[in-house]
Amino acid sequence: MSLKLSKNQTLVLNHLEKQKQPLTAYTILDNLRENGIKAPLQVYRALDYLVKLNKVHKIDSMNAFIACNDHECENPEFIAFTICDGCENVSEVKDKSISSSLSKIKKKSGFTTRKTSLEFHGLCKNCISL
Ligand SMILES: [Zn+2]
Numbered sequence: 001m002s003l004k005l006s007k008n009q010t011l012v013l014n015h016l017e018k019q020k021q022p023l024t025a026y027t028i029l030d031n032l033r034e035n036g037i038k039a040p041l042q043v044y045r046a047l048d049y050l051v052k053l054n055k056v057h058k059i060d061s062m063n064a065f066i067a068c069n070d071h072e073c074e075n076p077e078f079i080a081f082t083i084c085d086g087c088e089n090v091s092e093v094k095d096k097s098i099s100s101s102l103s104k105i106k107k108k109s110g111f112t113t114r115k116t117s118l119e120f121h122g123l124c125k126n127c128i129s130l
Pocket residue numbers: 054057068069070073079092
């Protein structure tokens with residue numbers, strides 16, 4: 001799938017792809033000021049679009065954004081992350097068994113979900129051994 005991104009969308013996506021950690025919209029704005037992004041709205045609009053494309057995911061509990069680490073996010077209505085409360089390291093979890101359990105739950109309850117996002121908070125391997 002080839003998509004045409006605007007200049008701002010490309011700037012925001014490239015910037016997020018270089019980061020290992022999620023960034024808030026304001027940090028992105030600060031970092032991209034030199035590149036001509038001056039208004040928060042420009043960042044929000046770009047993020048909105050990138051989130052819709054699943055190129056960027058929103059970490060709700062941190063109110064921050066991270067680039068998808070998978071070029072084709074397999075199951076866009078389901079995303080999961082582990083979030084280290086020590087070093088703020090975030091990684092995307094890919095686990096088919098989680099998504100199949102979720103679809104069983106949905107079937108059973110007859111509930112239709114638009115989007116599911118799981119956020120596991122805790123400590124990563126590095127922080128536990130400190
Ligand atoms: Zn993803």
